[in-house]
Amino acid sequence: MKLIFAIVQDEDVRRLMDGLTEKGFSFTRVASTGGFLRSGNTTLMIGVEDEKLDDAIEVIEKKCKTRDRIITSPTPMGGATDIFIPQPVEVSIGGATVFVIDVEKFFRI
Amino acid sequence: MKLIFAIVQDEDVRRLMDGLTEKGFSFTRVASTGGFLRSGNTTLMIGVEDEKLDDAIEVIEKKCKTRDRIITSPTPMGGATDIFIPQPVEVSIGGATVFVIDVEKFFRI
Amino acid sequence: MKLIFAIVQDEDVRRLMDGLTEKGFSFTRVASTGGFLRSGNTTLMIGVEDEKLDDAIEVIEKKCKTRDRIITSPTPMGGATDIFIPQPVEVSIGGATVFVIDVEKFFRI
Ligand code: NI
Ligand code: NI
Ligand code: NI
Numbered sequence: 001m002k003l004i005f006a007i008v009q010d011e012d013v014r015r016l017m018d019g020l021t022e023k024g025f026s027f028t029r030v031a032s033t034g035g036f037l038r039s040g041n042t043t044l045m046i047g048v049e050d051e052k053l054d055d056a057i058e059v060i061e062k063k064c065k066t067r068d069r070i071i072t073s074p075t076p077m078g079g080a081t082d083i084f085i086p087q088p089v090e091v092s093i094g095g096a097t098v099f100v101i102d103v104e105k106f107f108r109i
Numbered sequence: 110m111k112l113i114f115a116i117v118q119d120e121d122v123r124r125l126m127d128g129l130t131e132k133g134f135s136f137t138r139v140a141s142t143g144g145f146l147r148s149g150n151t152t153l154m155i156g157v158e159d160e161k162l163d164d165a166i167e168v169i170e171k172k173c174k175t176r177d178r179i180i181t182s183p184t185p186m187g188g189a190t191d192i193f194i195p196q197p198v199e200v201s202i203g204g205a206t207v208f209v210i211d212v213e214k215f216f217r218i
Numbered sequence: 219m220k221l222i223f224a225i226v227q228d229e230d231v232r233r234l235m236d237g238l239t240e241k242g243f244s245f246t247r248v249a250s251t252g253g254f255l256r257s258g259n260t261t262l263m264i265g266v267e268d269e270k271l272d273d274a275i276e277v278i279e280k281k282c283k284t285r286d287r288i289i290t291s292p293t294p295m296g297g298a299t300d301i302f303i304p305q306p307v308e309v310s311i312g313g314a315t316v317f318v319i320d321v322e323k324f325f326r327i
Contacts, residue, residue, distance in 0.1 A: 002322070003114070003208050005221070005263065016211070026206070028116050028152060032246045043246060045114065045141075047208060048301070060219060061327050091162045099221050100323035104111070104232070105209035107228050109170050112223070112317050129285060135315070137250045137261060139224050154223065154261070213220070214318035218279050
């Protein structure tokens with residue numbers, strides 16, 4: 001048995017939880033903030049059988065992978081700093097920090 | 110030293126914390142939601158000496174074991190779906206998901 | 219790779235996070251309550267390379283070490299229990315409970 005601590009961006013939590021549930025993985029969600037990832041994040045504790053570890057990691061990679069997004073951000077016009085023009089800007093979102101821990105004993109009651 | 114992650118139902122947290130304290134176990138409580146258990150849950154991190162692991166597990170089993178409870182739930186009367194009659198219904202409460210992790214180094218400062 | 223669970227007093231969290239960031243350590247912060255430490259506490263999950271473990275522990279020791287503080291507390295005057303006189307009282311603050319766990323697999327995506 002392994003216990004995965006996956007710290008993911010808030011934006012990806014719902015997608016990740018849905019993906020894990022679809023594949024039959026159990027998890028609990030812990031509120032966490034700051035640190036590993038720039039914006040708001042959440043820590044999922046995911047319990048997995050040894051032989052399903054790679055499947056679980058695949059779900060995390062798929063649902064949380066870093067990707068670029070074009071957002072339209074007001075940008076100050078050159079020269080006149082109080083005039084802002086909406087400009088497309090590329091930002092990086094997603095990403096996860098993942099720790100896999102060996103579990104010595106696991107049980108449900 | 111072992112670190113126990115016990116995910117328990119909110120309903121059992123107080124009982125479990127009292128039971129652990131009575132036996133001299135130290136723990137911290139982390140807010141968690143969804144996943145392993147259907148309703149609201151809480152994760153306790155419990156630090157235990159190797160030789161006291163079984164004692165700690167015994168406390169968890171005793172305080173969180175799944176049990177049935179009879180609740181009175183309004184049930185639609187057969188045929189007329191807008192008439193509800195209070196009926197005794199058996200629901201399952203309690204339960205816990207428990208991970209025991211080996212601790213490589215432990216200290217208090 | 220190691221994962222440190224450091225349960226520290228709320229009062230020390232900011233100092234500890236600043237100290238860890240200065241030294242280049244990554245962490246996430248989990249809301250926790252009661253148990254290991256008397257007053258409000260916070261759990262930091264800190265991921266560290268094996269060879270930097272001692273450095274990280276040093277930061278925790280430095281930022282969270284138990285120290286005495288003199289506070290002025292209203293104390294009942296001997297005899298007349300409804301008269302309170304401000305008295306300097308020494309209280310112990312700080313302290314941390316620290317678990318170091320071995321990480322089997324670690325990755326960022
Ligand atoms: Ni295992
Ligand atoms: Ni041990
Ligand atoms: Ni390692």
